Amino acid sequence: MDDPFRQRPGVESLNALLPGTSPGTLGIRLIEHGPDFLRGTMPVDERTRQPFGLLHGGASVLLAETLASLGGYLCLDPASGQQLAGLEINANHLRGVRDGEVTGTARPIHLGRTTQVWEVRIEDSAGRLVCISRMTGAVIGR
Secondary structure (H helix, E strand, O other), rough: OOOOOOOOHHHHHHOOOOOOOOOHOOOOOOOEEEEOOEEEEEEEEEOOEOOOEEHHHHHHHHHHHHHHHHHHHHOOOHHHHHHHEEEEEEEEEEEOOEEEEEEEEEEEEEEOOEEEEEEEEEEEEOOEEEEEEEEEEEEEEO
């Protein structure tokens, strides 16, 4: 896919949106806005582990939806006043992680007039696939 992004504010500006939100609380940080992807990291620590010591599936889904939602918003025309609202998200948790950091990469699959579909691959620090997620979002007016 050619460059789908209509906005490129920079990862510093995107990270400035996160304090005081659930992604900010979990330590999610945007690290790269590539030609057809948005990438971010999340620590695996006491904020993101479930009681048995593994990365919580819900934390992985929060990372996936954060990346897909922000990526989707960046594909919208800023003059349109439109936003992207999540309609559905699914996730397959493929590998447990106990510590370190995971990295998610979100790429658009479909960018339509009224819906978007995004795939998010979450990998551990060794590059092994931990979770694969897909989010469908609705393009809505303000």
